[in-house]
Amino acid sequence: MSALLVALAVAAAPPPAPRMQPPGHIVVETRCEACHSPAGWTPVAFDHSKTGFPLEGRHVFASCRACHGSSTDFRAPVPTSCGACHPDVHTGEFGNRCASCHDPSSWATQFGPDAHRFTNFPLTGRHAAIPCEECHQNQRDKRFTRAAADCFACHQPDYLRTAGTSIDHARAGFGTDCKSCHFPTRFKGARFAGHDACFQLSGGPHAGISCFDCHTSLTSFIAPGTCMTNTADCMRCHACAHETQTHARVGGFQCTNRKCYECHTFTAGTGLRPPATTRVKR
Amino acid sequence: MSAAARIAGALLVAGLVAGAGARGEARPRVGSVLYATTTRLYLDVGSREGLAPGQAIRFQRAGSCRVEQVSETRATCLGSGRAGDTFALPEPPPPRPVTRLPTPASPAVLEQRRSVLASAAYPPVDYHETAGGGVEGRRGSIDAGIRHTTWWVSGGPGAWNQERADAGIRGASLGAGFTLDLDLSARRWSRRSDPITFRPDDPTQLYVWEASISHRNGDGGPAFSIGRVRPYRVPGQVILDGAQAGWRLEGGSEAGVFGGAVPNSVTLAPSFDHGTLGAYWIGQRVFETDSTLRFLRHEARIAFVNTDDLGKRLEGEALVEARITRRLDAAVNVRIGAGVAHGFSSLDTIRLDAVRVDATARPLDSLSLSGSFRHEGGSVPELDGPGHLLLGGEARHADLSAAWEAMESLRISVLSGLSTDLVTQKTRRWIGPEVALTHLLADRGVVSLGYIEEDGWAPGRSAWLQILARSQGVLQVLARLSWFQTSQIAPGNLDELGVSTSIQAQLGPHVAFRLSTMARTVLNGQTSLFSAATGQIFVADAELAGTF
Secondary structure: OHHHHHHHHHHHOOOOOOOOOOOOOOOOOOOHHHOOEOOEOOOOOOOHHHHOOOOOHHHHHOOHHHHHOOOOOOOOOOOOOHHHOOOOOOOOOOOOOHHHOEOOOOOOEOOOOOHHHHOOOOOOHHHHHOOHHHOOOOOOOOOOOOOOOOHHHHHHHHHHOOOOOOOOHHHHOOOOOHHHOOEOOEOOOOOOHHHHHOOOOOOHHHOOOOHHHHEOOOOOOOOOOOOOOOOEOHHHOOOHHHHHHHOOOOOOOOOOHHHHHHHOOOOOOOOOOOOHHHOOOO | OOHHHHHHHHHHHHHHHHHHHHHHOOOOOEEEEEEEOOOEEEEOOOHHHOOOOOOEEEOOOOOEEEEEEEOOOOEEEEEOOOOOOEEEOOOOOOOOOOOOOOOOOOHHHHHHHHHHHHHOOOOOOOOOOOOOOOHHHOOOEEEEEEEEEEEEEOOOOOOEEEEEEEEEEEEEEEEOOEEEEEEEEEEEEEEOOOOOOOOOOOOEEEEEEEEEEEEOOOOOEEEEEEEEEOOOOOOOOOOEEEEEEEEEOOOOOEEEEEEEEOOOOOOOOOOOOOEEEEEEEEEEEEOOOOOOEEEEEEEEEEEEEEEOOOEEEEEEEEEEEEEEOOOEEEEEEEEEEEEOOOOHHHOOOOEEEEEEEEEEEEEEOOEEEEEEEEEEOOOOOEEOOOOOEEOOOOEEEEEEEEEEEEEOOEEEEEEEEEEEEOOOOEEEEEEEEEEEEEEEOOOOEEEEEEEEEEEEOOOEEEEEEEEEEEEOOOEEEEEEEEEEEEOOOOOOOEEEEEEEEEEEEEOOOOEEEEEEEEEEEEOOOOOOOOOHHHOEEEEEEEEEEEEO
């Protein structure tokens, strides 16, 4: 009976007065302390992470209206993509996921040589210490397109720079696939794998010497790997007096460059190897 | 007994019962954090439970705070913690002595007071936008910074050093609804060594991307920008020395035209030899909170563009971005173009210059998927040294990543992607996991460990260990140890070890200092053919930046 009376009392009571909405807000609860503090209406402290868009980095300091505009309904959907607020200075090249490169704290780019590995051109060796604009030259649109991932696209001038030297790449018939001989750390000091077929450089007493140590004169056009350049200057290191003495019993010995590598190729299984005592100390 | 008397009697009984129940309950002896912001915690207890300003609170899980302000039932606290954190309450204050209150006034007097209060006029407290509010409520900002960068390679000709000053002004009010936007950078190469590819004869360089005065009211009406303009939300449009003018509708939609001279692509020097003229449309609509389509933005442009790098072209571009429920964000951008080198009557073949698709989905609160696809069909010539022109740039790129918040402080991700150069048909692909501990040291530390397996024209693998420590808004320190192995990019496999560090320190409310370094060394392949000192590099970048 009492319960019925209570129910009747509730039913008979006039409807509660509508809760007054605070000016400047629409359809929001009036628990002011959820956002404001008695210290003043600003700054507003609202746990934005509950909205699905946590305020990270500099966003913490953004004013509410910088994103929500003049709307008084802070529950109305607001675009959350970066492009909704940040102008796209890259003319759309990278889409709307700015955070994959930019730091939300400073907008400074986080895209360094490590991240470049997630592209078609991993920055290895010296490439990791080159200013971006040396390759990505378009400053107007801040585009990062590049003509090609091919070595020669960038290093053609280096290829041409060998013209007139004793390792003139064009005359010697070297291809344009730079990485087949050169390391990305430094152009100087190449490793020509085909050289072992003529004269072993990958191991043995001549391992580690550079091209110019032997090839000091200009070559004519020769297909690489045919052992026909005839420009190796053995006598730069091997003194005739010493070699003549050590080859006293070798028939047909002559102290000329070509005669050395007619016998000494150091190629495994076929090339002659001089006694250790006759090797040149480097 | 009348009905009114019965109702009153029942209410009295119910009230007594409720009151007795309330007296019988023990007050909670623990308090908790209702919610938390980056610096402030909101507690569910107040002075009634014995809290007082300045009081130190230590949470039972981790973290602490100092009570800032206290009401009878609530309090704010400054410190670190998370919603749901609990803490022991101090002993309650001794009960106040009971004082007899005066007899209530008569109903007639109360009614009189009520009517006086009800008819009283009071000034409402309202939010007033500060005068001169900029575009869509922005009040503008100024960014400025000075910076020094050094690149060094062992065994090379020497270091490269650059000093630069950057400045940016965003939507600064000039009064009467006009705003100023500025974006520039002045750079000085104090040291460079041959071979220099980029502007070898210009050690001092100035770049101005934007220097415009705009009028763009959030309530609609005419909108324009004049000067060196980065066209406002015109997809894919290059910057221009001229004007953009349009009509803006309430809600942000806008239509208009733009035109002017196009600066040089490398130096940004003004040039009347190249120009652009076109029209644009910007539309956006916000839907109801509970609708399937929450937000839609669509932008388009059609333009004649004559630039130093691409020549005379007719371009059309469209961008559509949508938020579908709260689980999916997607954007599609398409650009088509045709050369008009011989006039509009002889359009070259229309080409698909670009297609870009981005999508981020959150099928579960703990799972997010993100992916993109980009097709760059336009051939982009680039100057590569004096008189050396490269043609190419056609490429495709796609990536897909998934992140799962397996536990509150554990995130497991899978990263993958591919990139193809359509000129040389060279492709690289990569995929691998990353595991991150995201809430270490009371949310101040993140440790992540990752591994990527790579395939394609330069196959290899890489692994990294990264540690991030931060004190929100004060200091952020990042250290990263990386290992890379790359094949087929040299006569032998190349193993490299790298260390990167980054420090960001907020020196004051407006000034920050940033220092980042990167060092790498080659682990193999060098000692036999080269000097061992040819495989080390070091890059350092220091910046003092201000935001006002």
